[in-house]
Amino acid sequence: xxxxxxRWLVAIALLAIATIAGVRRVDANPALLPMDDPTGGxxxxxxxxxxxxxxxxxxxxxxxxATRWGRSAPMLTDxxxxxxxxxxxxxxSDVARPYDLSDDGRYILVSVVPADGSPIRFERLDRQTGLxxxxxxxxxxxSPQAYSISADGRYIGLLSVSAGQxxxxxxxxxxxxxxxxxxxxxxxxxxxxxxxxxxSRTGRYTxxxxxxxxxxxxxxxxxxxxERVDIGTVDMPFRNMYTAISGQGRFVVWDGHLTDVETSTTxxxxxxFPDTATDVFVSDDGEKVLFAHPDPLVHNxxxxxxxxxxxxxxxxxxxxxxxxxxxxxxGGARAGYVMSADGxxxxxxxxxxxxxxxxxxxxxxxxxxxxxEPLERGVVDAAEVGEGYVLLLANGTVETRSxxxxxxxxxxxxxGSPAGVALRSGERATSLSPTPAEDGYWIxxxxxxxxxxxxxxxxxxxxEFDLAGEVxxxxxxxxxxxxxxxxxxxxxxxxxxxTFRGSVPEVLPGVTLDAPISAITxxxxxxxxxxxxxxxxxxxxxxxxxxGSVPEVLPGVTLASPVVGMVASPSGYLMIGGDGGVFNFGESVFHxxxxxxxxxxxxxxxxxxDDLTGYVMFDGNGQPFPFGTGEQVLE
Numbered sequence: 001x002x003x004x005x006x007r008w009l010v011a012i013a014l015l016a017i018a019t020i021a022g023v024r025r026v027d028a029n030p031a032l033l034p035m036d037d038p039t040g041g042x043x044x045x046x047x048x049x050x051x052x053x054x055x056x057x058x059x060x061x062x063x064x065x066a067t068r069w070g071r072s073a074p075m076l077t078d079x080x081x082x083x084x085x086x087x088x089x090x091x092x093s094d095v096a097r098p099y100d101l102s103d104d105g106r107y108i109l110v111s112v113v114p115a116d117g118s119p120i121r122f123e124r125l126d127r128q129t130g131l132x133x134x135x136x137x138x139x140x141x142x143s144p145q146a147y148s149i150s151a152d153g154r155y156i157g158l159l160s161v162s163a164g165q166x167x168x169x170x171x172x173x174x175x176x177x178x179x180x181x182x183x184x185x186x187x188x189x190x191x192x193x194x195x196x197x198x199x200s201r202t203g204r205y206t207x208x209x210x211x212x213x214x215x216x217x218x219x220x221x222x223x224x225x226x227e228r229v230d231i232g233t234v235d236m237p238f239r240n241m242y243t244a245i246s247g248q249g250r251f252v253v254w255d256g257h258l259t260d261v262e263t264s265t266t267x268x269x270x271x272x273f274p275d276t277a278t279d280v281f282v283s284d285d286g287e288k289v290l291f292a293h294p295d296p297l298v299h300n301x302x303x304x305x306x307x308x309x310x311x312x313x314x315x316x317x318x319x320x321x322x323x324x325x326x327x328x329x330x331g332g333a334r335a336g337y338v339m340s341a342d343g344x345x346x347x348x349x350x351x352x353x354x355x356x357x358x359x360x361x362x363x364x365x366x367x368x369x370x371x372x373e374p375l376e377r378g379v380v381d382a383a384e385v386g387e388g389y390v391l392l393l394a395n396g397t398v399e400t401r402s403x404x405x406x407x408x409x410x411x412x413x414x415x416g417s418p419a420g421v422a423l424r425s426g427e428r429a430t431s432l433s434p435t436p437a438e439d440g441y442w443i444x445x446x447x448x449x450x451x452x453x454x455x456x457x458x459x460x461x462x463x464e465f466d467l468a469g470e471v472x473x474x475x476x477x478x479x480x481x482x483x484x485x486x487x488x489x490x491x492x493x494x495x496x497x498x499t500f501r502g503s504v505p506e507v508l509p510g511v512t513l514d515a516p517i518s519a520i521t522x523x524x525x526x527x528x529x530x531x532x533x534x535x536x537x538x539x540x541x542x543x544x545x546x547x548g549s550v551p552e553v554l555p556g557v558t559l560a561s562p563v564v565g566m567v568a569s570p571s572g573y574l575m576i577g578g579d580g581g582v583f584n585f586g587e588s589v590f591h592x593x594x595x596x597x598x599x600x601x602x603x604x605x606x607x608x609x610d611d612l613t614g615y616v617m618f619d620g621n622g623q624p625f626p627f628g629t630g631e632q633v634l635e
Contacts, residue, residue, distance in 0.1 A: 049336025049349030050366060052100045055151055055201060055247065055284070057345030059105040060338070061098045062366060074098035074110055076127075079368070090125055090132070100149040103201075107153030109135075122147050124156065124177060135175060136182070148199045151247065151341075154178055155203030155223075172208055174199070174223045183223055198245045201284075201341055205249030209234065218243060218254040220261060231259050232266065242280040244289070247341045251286035258282065258289060258313060260426060267426045269311050279336070283343030287313050288371065290321075290339040290346060308337045308348050310371060314378070314395055316428060316446075317620075321346050321369045344371055381432045382605040382618040385441060389607060389633060391622045392432040396421035396443060396451070399622070402635065407440050407454030414458050421451050431474040433483060442483055446470040448493070450483075459483065459496035467491070468505070473519045478526045486531055488516035490539060501528060501542035513537070514551070521568040534562035536575055536583060547572050547586030565606045567615055578602035580617055580625060591615060591628030607633050 052061040060077045064086070073088035074096050087108060088096060093115040099122070100109040108125040122135040135147065135156050148157040158173040173184040199206045204224050210217045218231040234255045244253040252259045256270035269289065281290040294306040308322040321337075337348035346369040378394035388402025398421075400406045409418040423429065427445050434441040440454025448462025448471045459482055462471070469489030476483045482496025490504020490513060504513065515535035522529045528542025536550020536559065550559065561579035572586020580594025580603050591614050594603075601619040607630075608615045614628025624634055 050338045050347045051098045051336060053338040053340050053345065053347055054101065054103045054105060055341035056103070057340035057342065059101060059103075060347050060366070061101045061108065062336075062347075062349075063098055074108065076101070076105060076108065077366075078105065085127075087125065087127075090127075090130060096123075099147055102149060102153035103151040104153075107149060109147055109149045109156065111147075122156075124149065124153070133177065150199070150203030151201040152203075155199070157199030157203070157206055158182075159208075172206060172221070174203065174206070198243050200245045200249040201247035202249065205245055207231070207243045207245040207252050207254070209243070218252065220245065220249065220252055222249075229261055231261070232257060242291070244280040244282040246282050246286055247284040251282050251284075253280050253282045253289050258286065258426070260286060263424065263426075265424070265426045267313065269313070269316070279338070281339040283339065284341045285343065288339065288343040289313070290337065292337065308346065310339075310346065313426065314428060316394065317378075319371075321371075322348055322350070322367070339371075345369070346371060379604050379618060379620050379622045380428075380430055382607050382616075382622075383432050383434045383441065384607055384633060385434050385438050390432065390441070391618065392429055392443065394428040394430075396423050396429045396445075398432070398441075398443070398453075405454075407456075410443065410451040410453040411458050412449065412451050413463070414460060416458065421453075430471055433474050433476040435476065436478060436480040442474070442476065444471055444474045444485060446472075448485060450495075457481070457496075461495075462493060469516065472517060475520055475522050475529070477522065478524075484520060484522065484529060486517055486520040488518075489513065490517045490531060490533075492520075492529075492531075492541075499527075499542075503541075504531065504539055515562065518562065518564050519566045521566050521573070523568070524570060530566065530568065530573065532563055532566045532573075532575055534564075535559060536563050538573075538585075545571075545586075549585075550575065550583055561602065564603055567606060567608050567612075569612050574615075576603060576606050576617060589613075589628075591630070593627070594625060609633060 050060050050062040053059065058078060058080050060079060062075050062077070064073045064075045073086065076085040076087060077083070091112060095113040096110040098108065098110055101107065106126060106128050108127060110123055110125060112121050112123050123132045124135060125132055135158070147159065149155070154177055156175040156177060158175060173182055175182050205220055205222055207218065207220045210219050216234045218234060220229045220231055222228070231252050231254060245251070250260060250262050252261060257266050257268050259266040282288070289311045291309055292306050293309050305322070307320050310319045310321055312319060335349040337346060339346045348367055350365050350367045379391050380394050381392040382389055386403060386405045388400060388404030390404050390406060391399045391401065393399065398406050408420055410421055411418055421429070421443055423445065427447050427449065429443055430446050431444040432441050435456050437455065440452070440456035442456050443451040443453060448465060448467060450458060450461040452458035462485065467487055469487035469491055471485045472488050474483055474485045477496065477498050479497055482494065482498035484498050485493040492500060492503035494500040504517070513533060515533045515537065517531045518534045519532050520529055523542065523544050525543055528540070528544035530544045531539040538546060538549040540546045550557070559577065561577045561581065563575045564578045565576040567574040567576065567588065569588040572584070572588030574588050574590065575583040582590060582593040584590045589612060594617070601621050601623065603617045604620050605618045606615050609629050609632065614626065614630035616630040616633045617625040626634060
């Protein structure tokens with residue numbers, strides 16, 4: 001098959017079609033450690049998995065496999081001492097199922113199936129006194145479905161279902177166990193419906209889904225003031241309405257979004273939660289979101305299991321938590337998982353076909369992942385500055401290498417006072433462009449804010465605009481008196497002496513791209529520019545010549561890793577993949593690629609030698625990979 005204009009010096013790794021389009025960045029996987037059972041000399045084996053974890057990750061509440069008691073039973077592990085406490089004896093012949101616990105491990109919330117056949121009820125067990133207290137339903141007409149307990153054990157969040165209605169109409173309430181006072185959400189303008197109700201660890205806030213006609217709203221209710229905040233609207237089946245709220249109630253997760261209620265900002269990090277999710281959790285600082293997903297969201301996920309995943313907000317990366325280490329994997333699509341409120345620890349139920357870690361085929365081990373281990377540092381861009389080069393991190397930090405100069409004094413707006421780079425909640429740095437004289441640089445963020453550092457002048461930004469797509473790449477004009485910003489949707493924004501010559505939304509109005517734009521380059525004349533998409537699609541404007549694209553030469557092919565950068569020459573261009581593979585179009589000079597050399601951290605940026613005799617790729621940890629004469633950049 002003949003493909004004009006394409007040199008078959010393409011990295012073979014890019015041609016391996018094994019993953020879905022749109023794979024996100026991923027950090028190295030956290031280490032896993034099974035929790036030991038010192039009393040039995042074997043690994044802990046669970047039925048359904050962990051149900052709760054204390055804010056600091058010390059206490060884990062879980063259900064034992066049926067072999068020990070003849071039925072599933074609540075268990076508590078103190079990870080600081082290794083002590084495992086069987087809670088079933090406190091309930092005698094009644095069957096208890098664990099739900100939640102207080103941070104000090106003193107109070108345990110369980111559902112109880114009485115041995116005498118009376119209705120199921122919820123109880124709070126005080127481990128210190130042995131006292132069992134019944135938690136009442138909201139009314140005689142409703143049945144309990146889900147409950148949660150505050151960090152201090154005082155407040156119980158109630159959810160009761162009205163039987164025989166579709167969708168399920170539920171009542172929400174909060175019970176003060178100290179005073180016996182029961183507060184309810186009703187009456188509300190809409191009807192509270194099924195989904196995952198979550199109460200904050202302070203017990204002050206509850207997040208739930210409310211139905212108004214055909215519109216479903218995510219709502220945060222303040223039990224102290226009675227105030228309600230509408231977080232957003234959703235369009236998804238009732239069974240997928242997973243929500244989470246941080247301990248102080250500031251951050252709410254819903255339908256793949258994370259909302260900072262304090263700043264009224266929302267970030268979309270996932271299209272939506274799938275049917276295979278069983279729960280969603282968010283850390284108190286809003287930095288980590290835990291969920292389960294069946295698709296390969298990360299580049300090294302090649303199995304078909306539904307994995308436990310963590311999204312890191314400031315780095316905008318997905319991290320696969322459940323891994324086939326130790327001969328185990330997540331124990332099925334409905335296996336439980338929990339994350340501590342401080343975001344340091346994840347515990348999930350694994351499966352163990354080998355029998356090495358559990359007592360029987362029925363239960364698998366509890367696996368612990370430590371998320372406070374060193375992460376990928378979040379390098380998002382690299383550029384030559386002075387006699388060296390700099391690395392830009394997602395948090396706005398600039399690190400220098402060799403004899404590069406950094407410019408900590410930056411201006412965040414026209415006529416603004418010099419200051420450092422201060423990012424807002426949900427904001428992250430995405431691109432750095434040096435001035436032609438290399439006496440300064442611009443730092444750009446995903447929301448279109450600009451920090452002009454050193455001698456770089458501020459020509460304006462997008463701070464007041466509601467963008468259709470986040471800013472993903474930028475480039476300065478050849479004069480240094482302007483710059484371009486490009487959005488993921490192909491929107492183009494020109495400032496200073498930069499000339500607007502068209503954008504994707506302008507030439508393809510109403511069209512949604514098959515893959516987001518990932519990079520932009522300007523022609524040597526300054527009279528044109530090119531945008532490349534993550535699937536290798538190419539969009540040319542002004543005098544930028546077209547030499548081909550991946551969808552043109554490989555129609556229907558899904559890349560093994562998305563295109564993250566571009567190297568342009570007067571008569572061609574190279575496309576750089578996240579796995580370090582290279583696509584060569586026109587007469588651009590190919591100097592090499594990572595090929596089949598596996599690198600666990602995806603490529604983020606590329607620096608080109610001025611005379612085009614080489615280039616250097618950089619991964620998310622700032623590790624350089626030089627090709628051709630690229631070594632001179634690193635000297």
